[in-house]
Amino acid sequence: MLDGILQGLSTAFLPINILLLFVGCFAGTFIGMLPGLGPVSAIALMIPITYGFDPSSGLILMAGVYYGAVFGGSTSAILINAPGVSGAVATAFDGYPMAQRGEAGKALALAAYSSFAGGTIGAVFLLVFVPILAKVSLSFQSADYFALMVFGLSAITAFSGKGQVLKAVLMALLGLMLATVGEDPSGIQRFTFGIADLYDGISFLLLSMATFAIAEALMVILRPRPSGLEAGSSDVSFKALGSMKLSKEEIKDVAPAVARSSVLGFFVGILPGAGATIASFLAYGMERNLASVKEKLRFGKGSLRGLAAPETANNAASTGSFVPLLTLGIPGSATTAIMLGALLSYGVQPGPRLYIDNPAVFWSVIISMYLGNIILLILNLPLIPYISKLLDIPRQFLTPIILFLSLIGVYLVSFNTVDLGMMVFIGVIAVVFRVLNFPLAPLLLGFILGGMLEENLRRALLISDGSLEFLWQRPITATIIVITIATLLMPILSSLKNKKGSPALETANGDD
Amino acid sequence: MLLKIITMNFINNKDKVGSSFILLFALIYLNAAFDISIHQVLGNEVMTARTLPIYLSIITIVVCLLQIFIPARGEADETISDAIAGFQWKPCLLLTASMLLYSLTFKFFGFFIGTFLFLFIGFAILKEKRYLLSAAVAAGVAGFMWVVLTQMFDIYLDSGDLFRLLVEG
Numbered sequence: 001m002l003d004g005i006l007q008g009l010s011t012a013f014l015p016i017n018i019l020l021l022f023v024g025c026f027a028g029t030f031i032g033m034l035p036g037l038g039p040v041s042a043i044a045l046m047i048p049i050t051y052g053f054d055p056s057s058g059l060i061l062m063a064g065v066y067y068g069a070v071f072g073g074s075t076s077a078i079l080i081n082a083p084g085v086s087g088a089v090a091t092a093f094d095g096y097p098m099a100q101r102g103e104a105g106k107a108l109a110l111a112a113y114s115s116f117a118g119g120t121i122g123a124v125f126l127l128v129f130v131p132i133l134a135k136v137s138l139s140f141q142s143a144d145y146f147a148l149m150v151f152g153l154s155a156i157t158a159f160s161g162k163g164q165v166l167k168a169v170l171m172a173l174l175g176l177m178l179a180t181v182g183e184d185p186s187g188i189q190r191f192t193f194g195i196a197d198l199y200d201g202i203s204f205l206l207l208s209m210a211t212f213a214i215a216e217a218l219m220v221i222l223r224p225r226p227s228g229l230e231a232g233s234s235d236v237s238f239k240a241l242g243s244m245k246l247s248k249e250e251i252k253d254v255a256p257a258v259a260r261s262s263v264l265g266f267f268v269g270i271l272p273g274a275g276a277t278i279a280s281f282l283a284y285g286m287e288r289n290l291a292s293v294k295e296k297l298r299f300g301k302g303s304l305r306g307l308a309a310p311e312t313a314n315n316a317a318s319t320g321s322f323v324p325l326l327t328l329g330i331p332g333s334a335t336t337a338i339m340l341g342a343l344l345s346y347g348v349q350p351g352p353r354l355y356i357d358n359p360a361v362f363w364s365v366i367i368s369m370y371l372g373n374i375i376l377l378i379l380n381l382p383l384i385p386y387i388s389k390l391l392d393i394p395r396q397f398l399t400p401i402i403l404f405l406s407l408i409g410v411y412l413v414s415f416n417t418v419d420l421g422m423m424v425f426i427g428v429i430a431v432v433f434r435v436l437n438f439p440l441a442p443l444l445l446g447f448i449l450g451g452m453l454e455e456n457l458r459r460a461l462l463i464s465d466g467s468l469e470f471l472w473q474r475p476i477t478a479t480i481i482v483i484t485i486a487t488l489l490m491p492i493l494s495s496l497k498n499k500k501g502s503p504a505l506e507t508a509n510g511d512d
Numbered sequence: 513m514l515l516k517i518i519t520m521n522f523i524n525n526k527d528k529v530g531s532s533f534i535l536l537f538a539l540i541y542l543n544a545a546f547d548i549s550i551h552q553v554l555g556n557e558v559m560t561a562r563t564l565p566i567y568l569s570i571i572t573i574v575v576c577l578l579q580i581f582i583p584a585r586g587e588a589d590e591t592i593s594d595a596i597a598g599f600q601w602k603p604c605l606l607l608t609a610s611m612l613l614y615s616l617t618f619k620f621f622g623f624f625i626g627t628f629l630f631l632f633i634g635f636a637i638l639k640e641k642r643y644l645l646s647a648a649v650a651a652g653v654a655g656f657m658w659v660v661l662t663q664m665f666d667i668y669l670d671s672g673d674l675f676r677l678l679v680e681g
Contacts, residue, residue, distance in 0.1 A: 170534050173534075173575065177565070177572065184548075186560075188548060188549055191548075193544075218607065218608065221638070222600055397640065400630070401631065404631060407614065411618075417619060420611070420615030421615045424608060424611045431604075432533070435592075435596060436530035437530075437595070461558045462557070
């Protein structure tokens with residue numbers, strides 16, 4: 001393990017990788033600040049650029065973009081009450097009121113410190129839990145993997161908002177169906193209809209760019225918001241940022257909230273389908289419940305604890321979401337699904353073997369995730385007043401440029417203009433689904449897991465001679481199946497028990 | 513009258529319309545799944561190329577029907593007419609058309625001219641009236657990307673039939 005950490009350190013500290021991390025954090029912050037564009041789009045836009053990179057460098061850039069986008073989302077939430085990402089919605093509850101009363105600088109600084117603390121504690125947990133889980137998962141067989149993939153997909157639906165469960169299931173099924181297009185494991189063409197461009201299946205990059213980058217850009221045009229891309233950051237000017245300093249009393253006040261939210265955020269982040277949005281709402285709710293009557297009244301009106309809790313939790317959850325990806329090769333969110341796609345395109349198979357076969361990649365990603373937190377603090381905090389000016393770029397220039405970057409990103413991988421047409425077509429369908437309020441993250445997860453799910457199911461069935469006994473023969477498989485069933489039943493039972501439901505879960509759609 | 517109300521609610525309900533789209537897709541998918549050829553040698557194995565698609569489509573059809581026939585909750589929140597109120601369709605459709613045009617004419621115009629035209633038209637669709645600035649930004653972005661991709665990353669980008677026609681005759 002120590003050798004691996006040292007290898008990871010030497011890779012992460014290569015000048016080029018440090019530079020990529022800087023670039024990633026900066027680009028991610030910028031993209032994350034733009035309402036409508038979140039970490040998923042930011043990472044999707046980076047994939048074509050990183051194709052020529054070695055896996056470590058590519059992932060380091062993406063980790064930087066990820067953290068930058070999460071932080072950028074918080075910046076626009078505080079400054080203009082327009083959360084760039086769903087995970088930053090809870091940040092706006094108290095961050096924006098602080099900005100309104102002339103404490104934008106303090107709110108941004110607190111958001112940065114809280115994110116850093118959440119990321120740090122999350123990284124420590126990651127360092128401890130990932131190797132243990134990776135070792136355990138080495139004993140996994142195809143039946144266990146199949147069960148795990150079904151669990152991953154079911155968890156997405158369980159964490160969907162009220163009334164969204166069936167829709168999330170449908171989108172995951174749609175993703176699984178799209179994954180069957182192309183050549184099957186035995187070499188037979190499926191659903192290609194004689195079209196040569198479909199022989200290799202639908203490109204993952206094409207699907208992710210179309211469903212997130214293109215669809216989001218089109219939605220921004222379709223449903224222009226009163227703030228954000230269009231209005232710019234005019235309501236809080238550079239001069240109105242105020243002091244960025246926090247007093248000792250204030251730090252003392254928020255420290256317990258930060259500690260609690262870090263732990264909560266990390267473990268919520270590990271759960272497939274939960275992610276930063278749910279973590280931030282749960283942390284906000286937890287702190288509000290724990291607060292004194294006097295402090296409780298300040299929540300929603302610019303409470304420091306109300307700002308620190310969701311900010312800490314969403315960053316810790318972002319770190320936690322890497323656990324299932326790195327140890328089991330199963331993405332727990334749309335963002336990690338895109339990272340999985342990128343890893344596969346580099347020829348790296350995430351999972352327990354990654355820890356053994358590619359320790360440099362494994363550890364450099366973990367270490368660079370922590371470095372990303374440090375860079376965000378030292379780079380973004382002083383630059384916040386200037387970065388926030390980027391929100392002034394007019395929408396009429398920005399949107400076509402985003403569309404162009406998405407199109408050219410896909411073209412540069414295949415050099416096939418048919419892919420561009422297909423991308424626009426899928427993008428339009430994605431817009432229809434967004435308008436109909438069908439979540440797109442389960443679609444992407446279903447698509448990513450589809451191939452692996454079929455492969456493991458086929459292997460498990462062959463071993464068990466066609467019998468479904470493999471589902472309960474091994475204790476690990478049986479346990480995962482039981483958890484899966486419980487996860488699927490949980491929302492149904494909870495809706496029967498409590499018809500009111502949590503507003504936090506209603507807001508989240510699993511698109512982290 | 514009752515039928516009319518039910519039909520209206522159905523047409524205006526986001527969940528039910530979305531599920532109907534997926535149901536239609538699943539039915540077409542299921543039909544196509546039966547056309548998948550079976551391996552001559554491995555045809556009798558426990559899992560063929562058809563197995564997963566058939567089961568997936570059956571599960572999807574069942575879930576779609578559940579979603580369609582379960583009574584709608586929060587009808588007021590789920591109406592399509594509410595969801596699309598205030599949508600700016602024209603620029604969205606025009607930009608979609610310009611993306612399609614960009615993909616169709618990419619080989620003819622080549623990277624630089626095609627990108628310049630796409631961006632310039634895109635800016636204009638989004639009501640940017642400062643045409644000189646638009647042209648400068650479009651040329652700047654196209655030029656910058658061309659330099660980065662061809663000079664820094666050594667990626668070949670086709671100059672296009674039009675360019676060859678004009679320059680090489």
